[in-house]
Amino acid sequence: MILKMLLRLLGIYKDADRATSDQTCAARGMGNVVGNDLGNDLGKLMRIYIEPTVDRDKVLRALRIVPGFWKFAVREWDELKFEELGGEWKGFILPLGDNEIAIFDGAIRKVKYAGGTAGRRVGVAVFGWENELMLGLRIWHELLHTEGLDADGLLTNKSFTRWLPERIHGFFKESVSEHSWFWQIAYYTYLTDVRLMRK
Numbered sequence: 001m002i003l004k005m006l007l008r009l010l011g012i013y014k015d016a017d018r019a020t021s022d023q024t025c026a027a028r029g030m031g032n033v034v035g036n037d038l039g040n041d042l043g044k045l046m047r048i049y050i051e052p053t054v055d056r057d058k059v060l061r062a063l064r065i066v067p068g069f070w071k072f073a074v075r076e077w078d079e080l081k082f083e084e085l086g087g088e089w090k091g092f093i094l095p096l097g098d099n100e101i102a103i104f105d106g107a108i109r110k111v112k113y114a115g116g117t118a119g120r121r122v123g124v125a126v127f128g129w130e131n132e133l134m135l136g137l138r139i140w141h142e143l144l145h146t147e148g149l150d151a152d153g154l155l156t157n158k159s160f161t162r163w164l165p166e167r168i169h170g171f172f173k174e175s176v177s178e179h180s181w182f183w184q185i186a187y188y189t190y191l192t193d194v195r196l197m198r199k
């Protein structure tokens, strides 16, 4: 419940309260760019493949964490549409097509990395112990990479610090860590906003 409230405050939890975040965007002169669940076609469409051994319902719920700048069309899992990487990335699956996401079983495939991109191709591993928020943040993170955004820069991106209201700079310094969900949500929201401002 507290988590949902937090996500709503940050304007990324999509449900009946969604109007709040859309009003924020309208106030910035961005219209309904974020709100593609309101029926416009401005969201970026990604084809998504979910490996059958992965908890599909959990993945679908996790996708609701990702802002409406992206939208998803779920397609049937088809091994012919992917490549399997080697070396340090052994077992990692990437789709062959641009603007595609393969959500694969990281436990069965015993991969080292949870997410990766090559250009506009995205692979995301699911190990089974994640909750929807972790999974949603993982997918969102990789999508930010596909837009050329500094998704790994939570601790180093000075523009993000400037974007934060000054009164929480102290809280940021005290509490930020690479694995903090709270700060990941704030940082990814910032990067998505940067992307929305780029025309």
Ligand SMILES: [Zn+2]
Binding pocket: 141, 145, 151, 152
């Ligand atoms: Zn990254």
